[in-house]
Amino acid sequence: xxxxxxxxxxxxxxxxxxxxxxxxxxxxxxxxxxxxxxxxxxxxxxxxxxxxxxxxxxxxxxxxxxxxxxxxxxxxxxxxxxxxxxxxxxxxxx
Numbered sequence: 001x002x003x004x005x006x007x008x009x010x011x012x013x014x015x016x017x018x019x020x021x022x023x024x025x026x027x028x029x030x031x032x033x034x035x036x037x038x039x040x041x042x043x044x045x046x047x048x049x050x051x052x053x054x055x056x057x058x059x060x061x062x063x064x065x066x067x068x069x070x071x072x073x074x075x076x077x078x079x080x081x082x083x084x085x086x087x088x089x090x091x092x093x094x
Contacts, residue, residue, distance in 0.1 A: 009034075009036075009038040010035070013035040013048065016028040016029070016031030026056070028048075032052060033049060043069060043073055047079060047082050050062045050063075050065035070083045
């Protein structure tokens with residue numbers, strides 16, 4: 001039986017998380033990108049992609065990605081919490 005798009009996206013996300021644990025950030029990023037291509041509304045994968053970009057020192061891309069996620073999902077607690085945490089770390093308290 002074929003997996004649903006959400007199941008396929010979740011599988012990519014899980015692969016990405018395993019790559020993150022192994023400190024293989026580029027590979028993790030590819031999995032998170034695939035997950036979000038499959039299911040653009042998968043907020044945890046979008047946040048993981050943004051955080052991975054930041055860890056790869058692609059700060060502007062990661063921050064823009066996170067901002068886009070919050071703009072698209074303004075009521076999502078995880079997105080708002082992640083965005084707020086990044087702003088605090090960045091020193092932007094307003």
